[in-house]
Amino acid sequence: MAECYRSGLTHRDLKPENLLLNEEGRIVIIDMGHAKVAPAVQQGGVPGPLPLVKTTTKNTYGTPAFNAPEAVAGAQYDCEASDVWAVGVIAFLLHAKLHAFEQGRGVAKWSDVSGAENYQFWQKIITCGYYPEFPAELRQFINTLWRANPAHRPSFDQLELAICGDVETISQFPGLQWLAQPTNDIDMFAAELRRALPNIVLSIGKT
Secondary structure, eight states: OHHHHHTTBOOSOOOGGGEEEOTTSOEEEOOOTTOOBOOBOOOTTOOSSOOBOOOEESSOOSOGGGSOGGGGSSSOEEHHHHHHHHHHHHHHHHHHSSOSBGGGTOSBOGGGOOTTTOHHHHHHHHHHSOSOOOOHHHHHHHHHHTOSSGGGSOOHHHHHHHHTTOHHHHHHOGGGGGGGSOSOOHHHHHHHHHHHOTTOOOOOOOO
């Protein structure tokens, strides 16, 4: 998505059904039916690629359960900030196997997301008894993407920098530290697999 936005291309319908894995294990983003291309700003006599205008719209697109709150308010909203919110929804859903918000038949409301820690939101998630425990670093990551003010969410460029361990970006958004952790740890993989499938029998050796 960072590459898409560098090319001025939005998505506006990010959800697990639109993320596939290819033979090399890389994510392939599909279903660009709601995509929108940002216009470039013409700067006479300036060499190099033209800078892009930030893409905004008043139109509601995508799947309600993954939309950001501002995307259904009827006002102009930032498409990238809305797509970043959707990544937070995907992260929550992949861990919980259930939606968080009432738009996806979850227990929380968009209004429960407020402040840096989203205390009211997580209290609902913890006390209702429907959801698994969320590790602190995963909660912090989701909180970073679910800032009530869209301007306070990281961009996809910043998410990409955080994956690469960029100190400045992680200092600005400490909740993105989770992205910089290695993802190929076999013990972490086995623990998550056992959590998702309690009856599975694993025999994993290290080489």
